[in-house]
Amino acid sequence: DAMVIQNPRYQVTQFGKPVTLSCSQTLNHNVMYWYQQKSSQAPKLLFHYYDKDFNNEADTPDNFQSRRPNTSFCFLDIRSPGLGDAAMYLCATSRVGWAGGYTFGSGTRLTVV
Amino acid sequence: AQKVTQAQTEISVVEKEDVTLDCVYETRDTTYYLFWYKQPPSGELVFLIRRNSFDEQNEISGRYSWNFQKSTSSFNFTITASQVVDSAVYFCALSEEGGKLIFGQGTELSVKP
Numbered sequence: 001d002a003m004v005i006q007n008p009r010y011q012v013t014q015f016g017k018p019v020t021l022s023c024s025q026t027l028n029h030n031v032m033y034w035y036q037q038k039s040s041q042a043p044k045l046l047f048h049y050y051d052k053d054f055n056n057e058a059d060t061p062d063n064f065q066s067r068r069p070n071t072s073f074c075f076l077d078i079r080s081p082g083l084g085d086a087a088m089y090l091c092a093t094s095r096v097g098w099a100g101g102y103t104f105g106s107g108t109r110l111t112v113v
Numbered sequence: 114a115q116k117v118t119q120a121q122t123e124i125s126v127v128e129k130e131d132v133t134l135d136c137v138y139e140t141r142d143t144t145y146y147l148f149w150y151k152q153p154p155s156g157e158l159v160f161l162i163r164r165n166s167f168d169e170q171n172e173i174s175g176r177y178s179w180n181f182q183k184s185t186s187s188f189n190f191t192i193t194a195s196q197v198v199d200s201a202v203y204f205c206a207l208s209e210e211g212g213k214l215i216f217g218q219g220t221e222l223s224v225k226p
Contacts (some may be wrong), residue, residue, distance in 0.1 A: 033213070042204060042216040043158070088156050092214070102148075102214055106157040 003027070006091050006105035013081050013112055021076040021108045023091030029103070032074040034066060035090040037107075043090055049074060050096065078110075086112045115140050117207050117217035125223045126195050134190045134220045136205030142166075147181065147188045148206040148214070158204070164188065195224045 004025045013019040023032065030051050035043035047056045049068045063085070065077040078085055091105040116139040126132045138147065149161040162172065164181050172179050176193045192199055205217040 040219075040221075042218050045213055045215075048213065090158065101163065102160075102208075104150075104158045104160070106155075109156060 004091055004093055004103050004105035006089075006108050008108060009106065011108055011110050013078075013110065015082065015112055016080050019078050019081055019110070021078075021089050021110070023074045023076070023105055024072050025093045025103070026072070027093055027095075027103060028071060029093035029095045030071070031094045031096055032068060033092040033094070033102075034074070034076050035092065037088040037090060039087075046076070081110070081112045083112050086110055115207050115209060115212075115215045117205050117215055119205055119217035119220050121220045122218070123221045123223070125225065128197060128224055128226050129194050130224075131191060131193050132195050132222065132224075134192075134203050134205075134222065136188045136190065136217060138186050138188065138205070138207045140207060140209060142209040145207060145209045148204075148208070149179065149188075149190050150204045150206060150216075152202045152204060152219070154201075161190075161203075192222075195222075197224050197226055200224045 007022050031048060033048040034046045036046050037043040045057050046060045046064055047066050063079050067075045076089060088107045088109050090107045092102050094102045118137045120135055124132055145166045147164045151159040151161055162179055169181050169183055178191045180189045200223050202219045202221045204219045206214050208214045
């Protein structure tokens with residue numbers, strides 16, 4: 001089945017140690033999104049790619065970067081994780097012009113120690 | 114600007130009761146999409162329904178039903194004869210055509226046996 005896959009499911013990283021979360025898709029969707037969801041809060045959009053065009057949300061900290069080397073893969077890099085970056089990170093995809101459909105991965109739950 | 118409001122932060126019901134989750138939205142676009150997602154404790158977002166702004170027909174799927182009223186900018190979700198497995202956080206979300214998905218704050222539903 002076509003899907004959005006996030007690895008790993010759980011990630012523990014040390015305070016200040018760079019960490020990368022990955023997302024892959026087999027849907028051939030041209031838009032990929034990264035959301036951050038802290039405990040008891042709504043998912044918050046960090047950035048998205050429309051093909052190779054990167055779109056950063058205005059309030060996304062500089063500590064968060066992203067790479068999309070090809071259509072299928074998208075990475076979230078946290079350069080110096082702080083305790084406040086502990087959250088669930090959700091990847092989603094969509095296809096522009098397709099009736100507003102979004103497909104979410106299962107998420108990566110990040111713990112910072 | 115888009116905004117989604119879920120005024121109910123937490124709801125607790127006893128099994129077999131009916132429960133309605135409220136959602137009110139704001140948008141300037143005439144074309145938009147509304148969604149409901151379920152998020153169980155495991156964290157993944159489970160897609161429940163998508164409606165476009167031109168389709169105000171209410172929908173029923175098993176024990177779930179949705180009432181979309183453009184006149185009041187509301188898209189409410191009712192679970193009939195609730196079950197313990199319905200316990201989760203439910204998110205209402207909005208996207209404008211070709212745009213980002215914006216979530217409400219979520220309603221945590223607890224169904225007690």
